Amino acid sequence: MKILVIEDNKGVCSMIEMFFAKEGIEGVFVNDGLEGYNRFSQETWDALIVDWMLPGMDGVTLCRKIREEKNTVPIIMLTAKDSESDQVLGLEMGADDYVTKPFSPLALMARIKAVTRRFNNNIASGTYEDGVVQSEHIKINKNTREVLIDGVSITNLTPKEFDLLYYFVQHPRQVFSREQLLERVWGYQFYGDERTVDVHIKRLRKKIETDTQPFFHTVWGVGYKFDETIKADEV
Template sequence: MPWKVLIADDDPNVREIVRLYFRQQLIELIEAPDGVSALAMLAELKPDIVILDVMMPGLDGFETCREITKRYDVPVIMLTAKNDEFDRVLGLELGADDYMTKPFSPRELVARIKAIFRRMQKGQPSIEVDAPSHYEFDDLVIHVTRREVIANSTKIDLRPKEFELLAFFAKSPGSVFKREQLLEQVWGYDFLGDMRTVDVHIKKLREKLSHCHNVCIHTVWGVGYKFEVEACT
């Protein structure tokens, strides 16, 4: 079965370029001219990943992303014509897994999609086969095989990339990782993404783990991040 990708973009030229390149890569493409159509197609056709243009008439990419992340557990890549950090950060904070700035290379887009599919594997855990089935840090339990996180006996809802980031940190408490390493190990590509992608996901993960008193993700200035246990002062 080929991968199934939904793209929502009101520019037919962009959709045609993507369609032709995807055809060479044996990726099935579903095309939507706007956000409303994309939501309808998402419910009916159940794509594996969604690509959203930010600037669309009616329901724009941000609102479409907000609706998708509320209803579905599917990776989202945002496309923006603006080289504006605010747009990029907003898309990530709404739940997008990645973003690209127009004009973009179809080859790079496919590389990012392939990276997401490699990590996602249809909902299977994106870790080594011989890794533990769970990690337990007092009031925080990470169930790897079930992709669940329990904090203070309460289940925490994490986006796929947030879970994979936390599971990666949990393998090596106290170790410091550069942003480049996190992009490569968690996102699955070697510095194709923007460092801000990592920063925003770290911010969201910290917010969701804020009531866990014995674990935290520290910033190591000038280097990167580290996951620490019982060092959260």
């Protein structure tokens, strides 16, 4: 596995490098955002770890530029910002996951393995080639990353929002806890940050739901479910 780490804190880089060595991961470390983007463009990577605050080019801009190029490489963002709005911004720009500083190296490694394993499994299983799911209102093509709602194309979903919606449409009316969604969509076991799921559900609701047609429903004390049969006046 070959991972590009774009982080200007040399202490953090040294810590990550130590754990990469234990895992047999080839890590390339760059301390400047613009230099990191140029390095990314020159080679093929299995994943990126990008700090939010960087000289040259900030991590959010870097992430956005990569996604504008239709590159689906897994991206984990490191951030000292822990407000929901900051997390939403990073995810909106296309990050697959985020880790808030200070963080456990073991937790970071688990998330790296999760996002890369899911990405590789999707390719190996052909889900990017023939993975089409459809409900009464929604049609999703995982090959083209297209989402149609009542025939209208939805083009502003982040990679993780897309994955979460795809999973829910595959399992209509089934209730999932936050821990289950973290494990099955994000690919790692629960590490204490349920806000990741809540943020994504909130963003999906804003992007695809209407006043009359909610798709996601909170099951209090349990989690969430996707159910098109429940209308707004029935909630």
